[in-house]
Structure formats: structure tokens, C-alpha cells
Amino acid sequence: MxxxxxxxxxxxxxxxxxxxxxxxxxxxxxxxxxxxxxxxxxxxxxxxxxxxxxxxxxxxxxxxxxxxxVNLANIPHDRIGFGSTIVVFDTTKNEELTYKLVTSEESDVTQGLISTTSPIGRSLVGKQVGDTVTVVTPNGKRELEVLKLTTIHDAAE
CATH class of the missing domain: 1.10.287 (Helix Hairpins)
Structure with a gap:
């Protein structure tokens, strides 16, 4: 933690x-x-x-x-998980966004910190670069393509 x-x-x-x-x-x-x-x-x-x-x-x-x-050793090295920083392309809004997956206590959407339990966070967990996900948010459906991934392990190095 x-x-x-x-x-x-x-x-x-x-x-x-x-x-x-x-x-x-x-x-x-x-x-x-x-x-x-x-x-x-x-x-x-x-x-x-x-x-x-x-x-x-x-x-x-x-x-x-x-x-x-929470055991950080169990977080995958090649997939999105807690602590990952992700660059996605939102095809719905036609823009590139950067998110970091954090705990619900740390989340702040304006800073790009999203909870692993949020709709976007849940849909991204376990995905890899190149994957596309459809997210149902309160503002409607969004389609996100994972462009870049830095896991918590990569950031520690």
C-alpha cells in the first residue's frame, strides 16, 4: 500500500x-x-x-x-494493473489521454489519476498495448485504444 x-x-x-x-x-x-x-x-x-x-x-x-x-509482486509486468501509466487514444473524442491507475483514495480525474474500480479503470485492467476497449461511462460509451503502457515495475526501475 x-x-x-x-x-x-x-x-x-x-x-x-x-x-x-x-x-x-x-x-x-x-x-x-x-x-x-x-x-x-x-x-x-x-x-x-x-x-x-x-x-x-x-x-x-x-x-x-x-x-x-495488496502484493505488488502479483501485479503483471506486461499488462495494465494497479500503478500502471497508460496512454490511450479515445476514438470517440479523437484525442490521446494519459491515465495512471491508483486506489480510490488517490483518484483525481483532473490529474489523470483514475481508480482501478472506476469504469475506465476496470475496463483497462489486464489489457496490453494494441488492445481496444469499450467503456460505458455516465457520459456514454467510449472506445479506448491502448497506445503505451508503463507498469508499476517499469516505473520502479
């Missing part, structure tokens, strides 16, 4: 754990002190926030575990 992604997730987890163990219990305690819980909006709001933070914390920990299982 890229170190900056690990650090970002760890910071988010730490922040949510602090909120869950320190801020929310104090907020709930203040709300309980106001009296009748059945019509206490502050109490219900704090309990809902506590449930949300707990669920989000679980999602982040699960994602951290998933990312730690």
Missing part, C-alpha cells in the same frame, strides 16, 4: 476514534442532563452521530486491511 494512503487512513481512523471515545460520550452526557430523552433532539442527534462514526470507522479499518493485502 502506498505510504501516503496508509498515513491518510491512519489519521482518519485516529480522528474518528478520538471523537467516538471522547467527544461523543461527553455530548451524550450533556444531552442526558437536559432531561426527558424521548423528546431530546440533542441526545438523538449525538446517538445518530455515534452510530455513523462507528460505521465509518469500521469501513476505514476494513479498507486499511484490504489495502495491506
Amino acid at each position: 502506498p505510504e501516503h494512503i496508509k498515513k491518510k487512513l491512519e489519521e482518519q481512523i485516529k480522528q474518528l476514534e478520538y471523537e467516538l471515545t471522547n467527544e461523543l460520550p461527553a455530548e451524550i452526557k450533556r444531552a442526558v442532563a437536559l432531561g426527558d430523552l424521548s423528546e431530546n433532539a440533542e441526545y438523538h442527534s449525538a446517538k445518530q452521530r455515534q452510530e455513523f462514526v462507528n460505521a465509518h470507522l469500521g469501513q476505514l479499518k476494513k479498507r486499511m486491511a484490504e489495502l495491506s493485502l
